[in-house]
Amino acid sequence: MGQVFSSFWLYWFPNKEYKLVMVGLDNAGKTTALFKLHLGEAITTQPTIGSNVEQVEFKNLTFEVWDLGGQASLRPSWASYYKATDAIILVLDSTDRARVRIAKGELQSILGHEDLRTIGILILANKQDLKDAMSVEEMSTALALTDIRDHPWHIQPCCALSGEGLFDGMEWIAQRVNQLRT
Ligand SMILES: Nc1nc2c(ncn2[C@@H]2O[C@H](COP(=O)(O)OP(=O)(O)OP(=O)(O)O)[C@@H](O)[C@H]2O)c(=O)[nH]1
Ligand SMILES: [Mg+2]
Numbered sequence: 001m002g003q004v005f006s007s008f009w010l011y012w013f014p015n016k017e018y019k020l021v022m023v024g025l026d027n028a029g030k031t032t033a034l035f036k037l038h039l040g041e042a043i044t045t046q047p048t049i050g051s052n053v054e055q056v057e058f059k060n061l062t063f064e065v066w067d068l069g070g071q072a073s074l075r076p077s078w079a080s081y082y083k084a085t086d087a088i089i090l091v092l093d094s095t096d097r098a099r100v101r102i103a104k105g106e107l108q109s110i111l112g113h114e115d116l117r118t119i120g121i122l123i124l125a126n127k128q129d130l131k132d133a134m135s136v137e138e139m140s141t142a143l144a145l146t147d148i149r150d151h152p153w154h155i156q157p158c159c160a161l162s163g164e165g166l167f168d169g170m171e172w173i174a175q176r177v178n179q180l181r182t
Contacts, residue, residue: 017055017062018177021081023110024091025103026070029126033091033160034067037170042161047071051081058170061177065089075106082115086180087173091124094133094157100142107143111151120176121148122169123155129162152176 022030031045031052038054048069056063068078088110092103107123110116125139136157140146145153154172158165 015062017064018086018173019064019066019084020056020087020089020173021066021068021078021085022089022091023068023075023078023106024070024124025093025096025099025106026072027096028070028091028093029124029160030067030070030091033089033124033126033158033166034065036160036163037065037166040163042163049074056170058167059174061174063170063173079109079113079115082113085116085119086177087120087122088116089122089124089169089173091126091160092139094125094127094139095130097134100134100139104143111148116151118151120152120154120173122173123153124160124166124169125155125157126160128157128165129159 022034024030026047031048032042034052034054035041035043037056048067050069052067054065056065066081068074068081090107090110110121123145125136127133136155140155145155156165156169156172158169160166
């Protein structure tokens, strides 16, 4: 009986792959986070030129996760990945006080992009293992997160090298995706 039900379920609701796009300034830790989620391991990275894409399975959900290069010359191309995106992951180096304003500007562009209307935004406050990391409260203030009205958002402290906090962030995305399905 269970098998009949699951065949019926799969027929009507084939396993959808949800698209996530990971952006953020260069050196934020996007590629490290992607491979930690995909392989469970921290890899040695090089600055990304273009993009990486990998599948991530989480809680019976399948995600296609795009990791885009964050260097200044590559940022204008981020928008070409936005169509049909289910959520954005904005990765920040929590020690990068000098560029938090630039990161805020990129966040404003994301919030204003027409392909991302109402899309949820997960902000990963990465590199929390480093002692000069900004707290989540400092980063929320610097990015004016509480002024965001038209997008669900969540800020998650994490360390992409150890993986700490990454799956908590995925949990928020999984909840969003499940809410949209029901
Ligand atoms: N201490 C610490 N270092 C990290 C963490 N995450 C990433 N790094 C390091 O930060 C550097 C940059 O990481 P990447 O993952 O390549 O950064 P990226 O955001 O993909 O950079 P681009 O591809 O240039 O946009 C690497 O030396 C990583 O090992 C973290 O949580 N803690
Ligand atoms: Mg990279």
